[in-house]
Amino acid sequence: MIVDGRNIQFSYSFNAHCFALHDVDISINKGEFAVILGCNGSGKSTLLKHLNALLQLQHGQLTVAQIDVSNQKEIWLLRRICGMVFQNPDNQFVSSSVDEDIAFGLENYEVPRDDIPKKVNSALELVDMTGYEKRTPNTLSGGQKQRVALAGVLALEPDIIIFDEATAMLDPDGRQEVLNIMHKLHTAGKTVIAITHYVEEAVSADKIILMHQGRVLSCGSPEEILTNPELMHEAGLMVPMPVRLYYDLMQAGIRLGRCPxxxxxxxxEICQLR
Ligand SMILES: Nc1ncnc2c1ncn2[C@@H]1O[C@H](COP(=O)(O)OP(=O)(O)OP(=O)(O)O)[C@@H](O)[C@H]1O
Ligand SMILES: [Mg+2]
Structure with a gap:
């Protein structure tokens, strides 16, 4: 298991009885594409910020790639192994050109200077942004910015890549580009963990972790989670459109062979009815 967490509990204010996470267990296998699904405020970002110690564990146990996230001495290693891409790429740039920005991250990790240009180029290639090296990040489109931010993470060759609603600010094409990269990384053997509240993005996951009010409501395959209207309703979410239609047709007396x-x-399934 590459992520193994037990009884994680977290409060943003130590005095409050208001917990952002209650007794959360999480387990993700190496190479898995896991989606954390939940409505606004359900605790998704809070949970994933624990994985690379952006938030400190207050209660419970959590190891990521066999590293105890509470071990301060291993924080840099942990953050290199577990990269994170956020919703708003504008907050993620520090340099005036794309290549310098990616190089900056590598310099921070003391990658030998001679190796940096090669790593920058292959990261840009992975996200299909070759040719944009000298552009100023803030002159790029939202989708391009997000891909450059991702290149900055990928240049460090992490084993685990976390996407915290990294497609939320993008148009359908930009969203699809980032989703394609997620799938490419997964196919290449990386562990991909994506937060979303777009149920359509969860359909191709290996595992869905469904969160509600700081708890894990359920964990299972897309078929187990997304075709269960009661469970999804409890999480404050709608099932995908084809699932809705499946149940509507059933009410109308038309039964499809399986829930799509x-x-x-x-x-x-509709063609099979003929
Ligand atoms: N910095 C903070 N200080 C205090 N409370 C916070 C902070 N960040 C989040 N919270 C609270 O913790 C709870 C969980 O928030 P979190 O950001 O983890 O939810 P989320 O599932 O990522 O939501 P969203 O889909 O809106 O991003 C919410 O009740 C939120 O108000
Ligand atoms: Mg969030």
Missing amino acids: LTSEELAE
Whole structure:
């Protein structure tokens, strides 16, 4: 297991009885594509910020790539192994050109100077941004900024990449580009953990961790979680459109062979009715 957490409890204010996380267990296998799904304020970001020690563990145990996140001595190593991409790429740039920005992260990790240009180039290639090296980050489009921010993370060659609603500010094309990169990384053997409240983005996950009010409500495959309207309703979320249609058709007396998760599966099932 690459992420193994037990009884994680967290409060932003030590005096309050108001917990942002209650007794959360989390386990993610190496190479898995895990999606954390939940409505606003359900504790998704709070939980994932524990994985690279952006928030300090207050209660429970958590290891990431066998590193105890409470071990201050291992924080740099942990953050190199576990990279994080956030929702708003504007807050993630420090330099006046794309290549310098990516190089800055590598310099911080004391990567030998001679190796830096090669690593910068291959990171930009991975996100399809070759040719943008000398551009000023704030002259890029939202989708391009997000890909450069991701290149900055990938240049460090992390084993785990966390996307905290990294597609939320993008248009459908920009979203699709970032989703494609997530899938490419997953196929290349990386562990990808993505937070979203777009249920459609959770359909192709290996595992969904469903959160509500600081707790893990359920954990399972997309079929187990997304086709369960009661469970999704409890989490304050809607099931994907094809699932809604499956139940609407059932009410109307039309029964499909299986509950589809995507529009392609829905079309297949409808064709089977003929
Ligand atoms: N810096 C903070 N200080 C105090 N409370 C916070 C802070 N950040 C989050 N919270 C509270 O912790 C709870 C969980 O928030 P969190 O940001 O983890 O939710 P989320 O699931 O990521 O939501 P969203 O989908 O809106 O990003 C919320 O009640 C929120 O108000
Ligand atoms: Mg959040």
